[in-house]
Amino acid sequence: MSYTSILTETHGRVGLVRLNRPQAMNALNRDLLAELCQALADFDADDGIGAIVISGSEKAFAAGADIKAMAEASLVEMVRSSFVELFDGLRRVRKPVVAAVSGYALGGGCEIALACDLVVASETAKFGQPEVTIGVIPGAGGTQRLAHAIGKALAMEMVLNNRTLTAQEALHFGLVNRVTPVERFLDEALAMAAELAGRAPLAVRLGKEMVNKAYELPLNEALEAERRSFYMLFATQDQKEGMKAFIEKRKPEWKGR
Numbered sequence: 001m002s003y004t005s006i007l008t009e010t011h012g013r014v015g016l017v018r019l020n021r022p023q024a025m026n027a028l029n030r031d032l033l034a035e036l037c038q039a040l041a042d043f044d045a046d047d048g049i050g051a052i053v054i055s056g057s058e059k060a061f062a063a064g065a066d067i068k069a070m071a072e073a074s075l076v077e078m079v080r081s082s083f084v085e086l087f088d089g090l091r092r093v094r095k096p097v098v099a100a101v102s103g104y105a106l107g108g109g110c111e112i113a114l115a116c117d118l119v120v121a122s123e124t125a126k127f128g129q130p131e132v133t134i135g136v137i138p139g140a141g142g143t144q145r146l147a148h149a150i151g152k153a154l155a156m157e158m159v160l161n162n163r164t165l166t167a168q169e170a171l172h173f174g175l176v177n178r179v180t181p182v183e184r185f186l187d188e189a190l191a192m193a194a195e196l197a198g199r200a201p202l203a204v205r206l207g208k209e210m211v212n213k214a215y216e217l218p219l220n221e222a223l224e225a226e227r228r229s230f231y232m233l234f235a236t237q238d239q240k241e242g243m244k245a246f247i248e249k250r251k252p253e254w255k256g257r
């Protein structure tokens with residue numbers, strides 16, 4: 001598949017998608033988002049891939065939705081374009097997705113990072129929701145996921161007053177998993193993804209689904225879903241293999257079955 005706004009690579013069992021509009025700080029337009037959705041769906045369907053990394057450049061993960069592309073749009077055009085619905089492609093991915101963020105992660109860029117399962121940030125990463133400065137609000141999950149991830153007080157400051165977070169602040173407030181020197185952020189994210197890709201695929205998939213349920217369901221329903229998923233894994237060969245390997249003091253061989 002040839003793309004114009006992203007680059008894709010595979011590193012062993014890890015699929016890497018790089019956002020690639022350097023002339024526009026990786027601003028997210030329809031083409032880029034459609035290509036991202038396609039690449040994610042392809043990696044998700046590929047049995048040879050166990051985890052995915054989304055990255056940008058050292059300078060910019062993504063500076064948000066493409067302001068030039070939507071500046072003159074009417075309400076009807078925006079609704080008909082289903083622009084923000086394109087971000088849902090990320091939510092549909094069942095395999096773990098790691099964001100490798102360096103430089104600007106603003107607006108829709110910050111929202112992509114928030115929708116990933118884990119985030120590795122370079123020391124230069126800068127997270128923000130500056131939409132209010134151009135007369136709008138985050139439209140792709142920012143208000144909701146930020147409030148869940150970092151709490152109301154700081155989310156309000158970011159959404160209403162353009163407060164940005166440095167990588168260290170994002171680590172402190174639980175928005176990212178790890179901060180690395182700029183020259184290491186991608187390798188670190190790829191290593192993290194390789195580790196995930198080496199684990200029991202069905203357990204990883206259900207683990208991801210269940211942690212996300214914490215944001216989607218009332219606690220009693222989420223706990224029931226978790227219990228059912230736990231029991232369900234006893235129908236897999238990987239559960240038998242994992243527990244047998246533990247007892248036999250050897251490394252398990254996962255089948256994804």
Ligand code: CAA
Pocket residue numbers: 023024025027028063064065066067068069084104106107108109111130131134137138139140142
């Ligand atoms: N859309 C379109 N083009 C953008 C862009 C964006 N979001 N961000 C940067 N660019 C373009 C600039 O217009 C510029 O292009 P030209 O050379 O043709 O003028 C080029 O990228 C380089 O950018 P700057 O010259 O501005 O670089 P800088 O280093 O001075 O500043 C920046 C970098 C702080 C990221 C600044 O570009 C900026 O503030 N960008 C906009 C950030 C923003 O408001 N994002 C929110 C978008 S709305 C949104 O995301 C809605 C949603 O929730 C889905």
